[in-house]
Amino acid sequence: MVGNPVIDRPHQATLGRSVTLFRTFLTEQTDPDGFYSALAADSVRQLAAHTPLSGRTVLDVGGGPGYFSDAFRAAGAVYLGLDPDVGELSARGEYGENMIRASGTELPVRSGSVDVCYSSNVLEHVSEPWVMLDEMCRVTKPGGTVFASFTPWYSPWGGHETAPWHFFGGHYARRRYFRKLGKQPKNKFGESLFPVSVGAALRWAKATPLADFVAGYPRYHPSWAMWIVRIPGLREIASWNLVLVLRKR
Incomplete structure (x- = not known):
């Protein structure tokens, strides 16, 4: 019997995994297929540590061109993805199967209809992140x-392609990018990139009446570095990427 290539190897937050992911990040521009496929497989294993996926309905908010679709289906999930950006949806050609164009802040989905609602690196791209989480x-x-x-705003990659100049302000970083390269960045501060903090996200997660807070931790760090999220200030810079896990009431 052939094993499942995505979830047969359980998620382990080791230093080796962190190093491998970092090396993979360096290939995002030169090998996007390899980068996003590897990230999707790792992300599905990470999610599977919190909930079974086989036979479950998963809604992926910000699913883009379908890399996560492939990984979720390999894990046995019933997948539905959405993204508001036509360019993202068609980045690999035609729209992927079960992908629709829609906004994360106005999900065209019936209340209480999916087993898992998932989102990877989208909150910082919407002007109302708490509405999207609601x-x-x-x-x-x-x-x-x-x-x-x-991606928290004050992390090293908070400004995305305008980093590290976002530490001097998002508008400054955007102007500098245009001045140096003669074009606007893909992620435009104030339009498609917004400052979201670790502290604000954790406060929302612990206060929302809609779900119980399960966990909040750095997405790419080894397990021995999870304590970072408990230290205000440090967590904004050192978390790099924050995960929120909640259980619907």
């Missing part, structure tokens, strides 16, 4: 899992 909770079944990760 929507993710709304569409999830009672007892289901909400899993969202994002």
Whole structure:
């Protein structure tokens, strides 16, 4: 019997994994297929540590061109993805199967209809991140899992392609990028890139009446570095990417 290539190897937050992911990140521009496929497989293993996926309905908010679709289906999930950006949806050609164009802050999905609502690196790209998280909770079944990760503004990659100049302000970083390269960045501060903090995200997760807070931790770090999220200030810079896990009430 052929094993499942995505989840047969359980998620382990080791230093070796962190190093491998970092090396993979360096290939994002030169080998996007390899980069996003590897990230998707790792992300599905990470999610599978919180909830079973085989036979479960997964809604991926910000699914893009379909790399996560492949990984979720390999794990046995019933997958539905959405993204508001036509360019992202068609980055690999035609729209992927079960992919629709829609906004994360107005999900066209019935309340309490999915087992898992998932989002990877989208919150920092919407002007109302807490509305999007509320929507993710709304569409999830009672007892289901909400899993969202994002890049905090003050992390080294918070400004995305304008980093590290975002530390001097998002508008400054955007102007500098245009001045140096003669074009606007893909992620435009104030339009498609917004400052979201670790502290604000954790406060929302612990206060929302829609779901119980399960966990908040650095997405790419080894397990012995998870304590970072408990230290205000440090966590904004050193978390790099924050995961929120909630259980729908």
